[in-house]
Amino acid sequence: MSGLRNDAPDDVDLGRVWISVAAQVWRRQPGWLERTAGRLLRSPGLARALLTTPSLLLPWLLTSVVVLAAGAAATTDIGQPLVALLAPAVAAAAIAYSYGPGIDPAWELACSMAVSDRMVLLVRALAVFAVNAVLGLAASAVSAVSVSGPANGTAAAVTFGWLIPMTAVCAFALAVATVARSANAGAAAGVAAWLIIVLSGRVASGHFASAVTDTVLFLPYLAIGAGCVTVALCATRIPRGTL
Amino acid sequence: MNVEITDLTRRFGRNQAVAGVSLQAGPGVFGLLGPNGAGKTTLLRMMATVIPPTTGRLRLLDRDPATYGPRREVRRRLGYLPQNLGYYPGFTVAEFVEYFALLKEMPAARVPAAVATAVERVDLGGKAKAKLRTLSGGMLRRVGIAQAIVNEPELLLLDEPTAGLDPEQRVHFRALLRELGQRATVVVSTHLVEDVGAACTQVALMDQGRVVFDGTPGELTARGTEQGTGDAPLERGYTAVLAAARA
Numbered sequence: 001m002s003g004l005r006n007d008a009p010d011d012v013d014l015g016r017v018w019i020s021v022a023a024q025v026w027r028r029q030p031g032w033l034e035r036t037a038g039r040l041l042r043s044p045g046l047a048r049a050l051l052t053t054p055s056l057l058l059p060w061l062l063t064s065v066v067v068l069a070a071g072a073a074a075t076t077d078i079g080q081p082l083v084a085l086l087a088p089a090v091a092a093a094a095i096a097y098s099y100g101p102g103i104d105p106a107w108e109l110a111c112s113m114a115v116s117d118r119m120v121l122l123v124r125a126l127a128v129f130a131v132n133a134v135l136g137l138a139a140s141a142v143s144a145v146s147v148s149g150p151a152n153g154t155a156a157a158v159t160f161g162w163l164i165p166m167t168a169v170c171a172f173a174l175a176v177a178t179v180a181r182s183a184n185a186g187a188a189a190g191v192a193a194w195l196i197i198v199l200s201g202r203v204a205s206g207h208f209a210s211a212v213t214d215t216v217l218f219l220p221y222l223a224i225g226a227g228c229v230t231v232a233l234c235a236t237r238i239p240r241g242t243l
Numbered sequence: 244m245n246v247e248i249t250d251l252t253r254r255f256g257r258n259q260a261v262a263g264v265s266l267q268a269g270p271g272v273f274g275l276l277g278p279n280g281a282g283k284t285t286l287l288r289m290m291a292t293v294i295p296p297t298t299g300r301l302r303l304l305d306r307d308p309a310t311y312g313p314r315r316e317v318r319r320r321l322g323y324l325p326q327n328l329g330y331y332p333g334f335t336v337a338e339f340v341e342y343f344a345l346l347k348e349m350p351a352a353r354v355p356a357a358v359a360t361a362v363e364r365v366d367l368g369g370k371a372k373a374k375l376r377t378l379s380g381g382m383l384r385r386v387g388i389a390q391a392i393v394n395e396p397e398l399l400l401l402d403e404p405t406a407g408l409d410p411e412q413r414v415h416f417r418a419l420l421r422e423l424g425q426r427a428t429v430v431v432s433t434h435l436v437e438d439v440g441a442a443c444t445q446v447a448l449m450d451q452g453r454v455v456f457d458g459t460p461g462e463l464t465a466r467g468t469e470q471g472t473g474d475a476p477l478e479r480g481y482t483a484v485l486a487a488a489r490a
Binding site: 020022027044045049105113 | 291
């Protein structure tokens with residue numbers, strides 16, 4: 001600014017003019033997805049962090065690949081429900097660890113921001129599951145139309161029998177991580193909860209796979225997921241009157 | 244008072260990084276001096292709400308940052324430059340500053356002008372569209388300062404802000420510090436005694452996790468008239484106070 005020649009009229013503030021010009025020239029135009037997310041989340045900062053943070057993009061893709069690959073592997077006829085049983089725990093740990101120091105170079109700065117890092121994590125996890133659930137539903141529809149025989153309904157089985165329990169376990173992990181302020185605590189709680197569910201199913205029905213095959217459990221899984229999201233939102237809400 | 248610290252401690256395992264610090268600071272530039280490992284960075288990280296204290300009382304901008312709502316409000320009014328600035332190499336200068344303006348929950352409509360003002364204040368207007376990976380160390384430091392001041396913070400915490408700046412930029416930066424200190428509380432952690440003498444209205448000297456001196460730069464200088472060592476009066480005060488604390 002010091003380089004500007006001050007030969008303008010006295011009532012013109014060249015500094016102010018330049019800042020206005022620079023603000024327009026340097027302004028970044030957010031894409032439609034970021035604008036939509038900003039409106040839905042009521043936070044442009046959260047939308048920006050969710051969609052454009054470089055250190056979030058790779059974990060986002062990796063988590064999606066893990067989710068879908070584990071789901072596909074779980075449906076292959078290997079004679080054991082091991083993959084289906086372990087996959088939710090793997091996903092819970094992956095999400096709890098996929099955002100933090102060592103992964104995000106600006107983590108130290110992010111920890112001092114008004115948009116909570118845990119809120120970013122929670123929203124991101126929900127977004128990953130929402131995307132994967134949509135993909136699963138699309139695959140279910142396609143397979144229902146084009147595939148006959150035993151394979152028919154496999155994608156639906158993945159979506160409803162695997163994504164739902166995984167969503168519940170991960171929501172629980174995120175709620176614990178949010179309340180305890182520790183990704184380690186969240187991951188441990190998620191894994192422990194899944195082990196308890198699997199072992200309880202074994203005791204009740206006599207076989208391990210009941211945790212992922214028993215349709216009666218779908219509703220409790222959804223309730224757990226919704227409850228944990230509520231806990232996390234309550235833990236990060238702003239008390240009325242403090243802002 | 245914008246900063247009220249009472250008997251603050253922070254422990255990392257067996258290491259007591261901060262051992263019972265009490266300080267108060269209002270508007271102005273507050274210098275935090277001390278040797279390596281004195282606890283300056285840990286104290287600053289607690290003030291930046293990055294890590295919680297182990298024990299003690301911390302109030303920032305008349306709020307208790309231990310609870311979520313007040314902490315979020317403090318963070319909206321906070322500027323923080325960490326000792327090691329992590330950055331995204333693919334971001335431009337303007338994008339990086341804008342990113343943190345949004346994370347500080349500035350109203351979106353105000354962000355473009357605030358970004359332009361902050362970038363110009365650190366004299367990086369000519370590099371606003373340059374990728375961070377193409378900048379020198381000193382320029383990256385100035386980008387860090389720009390993101391810290393983009394929200395016109397009421398509490399500005401700067402950890403070694405002049406590291407990597409050339410002499411001309413340091414002079415420019417000290418003038419910016421004095422300007423910011425007119426209405427905000429600016430806490431500057433530094434090894435460079437001359438920065439404190441040129442810009443600070445109050446100074447604290449830390450050693451082994453404790454504050455061993457709290458006063459004005461003039462008072463620190465006066466402590467070095469008899470037994471301190473160093474080339475400048477303030478340096479002699481610094482060394483004299485440290486020697487007395489360790490005796």
